[in-house]
Amino acid sequence: EVQLAESGGGLVQRGGSLRLSCAANGFTFKTYGMNWVRQAPGKGLEWVSYISSSSGTIYYADSVKGRFTVSRDNARNSLFLQMNSLRDEDTAVYYCTRDLGIAATITCDYWGQGTLVTVSS
Amino acid sequence: SYELSQPPSVSVSPGQTASITCSGDKLGDKYACWYQQKSGQSPMMVIYQNTKRPSGIPERFSGSNSGNTATLTISGTQSVDEADYYCQAWDSNTGVFGGGTKLTVL
Numbered sequence: 671e672v673q674l675a676e677s678g679g680g681l682v683q684r685g686g687s688l689r690l691s692c693a694a695n696g697f698t699f700k701t702y703g704m705n706w707v708r709q710a711p712g713k714g715l716e717w718v719s720y721i722s723s724s725s726g727t728i729y730y731a732d733s734v735k736g737r738f739t740v741s742r743d744n745a746r747n748s749l750f751l752q753m754n755s756l757r758d759e760d761t762a763v764y765y766c767t768r769d770l771g772i773a774a775t776i777t778c779d780y781w782g783q784g785t786l787v788t789v790s791s
Numbered sequence: 792s793y794e795l796s797q798p799p800s801v802s803v804s805p806g807q808t809a810s811i812t813c814s815g816d817k818l819g820d821k822y823a824c825w826y827q828q829k830s831g832q833s834p835m836m837v838i839y840q841n842t843k844r845p846s847g848i849p850e851r852f853s854g855s856n857s858g859n860t861a862t863l864t865i866s867g868t869q870s871v872d873e874a875d876y877y878c879q880a881w882d883s884n885t886g887v888f889g890g891g892t893k894l895t896v897l
Binding site: 705707714715716717720729731732765770772774775776777778779781782783784 | 822845
């Protein structure tokens with residue numbers, strides 16, 4: 671059974687930093703691309719970042735480019751999101767998702783339960 | 792930047808067919824996915840690559856994508872289908888979600 675478990679969320683001051691983790695189980699992690707998707711309270715879904723299986727390809731949404739860094743450790747079956755210079759609008763539940771690997775698109779076939787990040791002044 | 796538009800809400804009676812649309816420029820040239828999110832839960836993929844159903848998704852869920860519009864169709868809608876539905880595509884190395892549609896079964 672595929673399992674994705676995010677952690678690392680919490681309350682952080684505006685301008686601060688936070689590192690999210692996602693522990694993957696139940697599949698061969700090193701062969702799948704992964705995504706981060708967020709959802710502000712009461713709002714819709716927003717794609718944040720994609721990282722390929724080997725970390726050779728990485729993409730970011732414009733809203734986080736230059737502030738967030740995605741990485742992975744295939745030996746530890748883990749995905750990370752380093753978030754710096756946090757803004758009020760970064761407040762959201764952050765989901766890690768497995769990517770099905772279809773060319774020319776992203777396809778989030780499994781989702782974690784999410785971790786809440788709250789940015790406060 | 793690329794945008795996907797969905798109606799904010801759709802209502803359907805039990806047993807009837809619900810159609811949720813997703814509009815974007817030349818969306819038919821891209822792959823569309825659909826996700827279902829029930830209250831308090833994580834999203835779940837219900838359609839990928841325009842028309843394909845993941846294992847475990849009921850046959851009453853189907854998808855199409857042509858021109859500028861992708862459509863999620865739920866035939867014989869049940870009360871358990873009440874949820875928010877999001878379309879998603881990929882453009883210029885960026886993931887794009889529609890704003891979401893709240894499906895009410897009444």
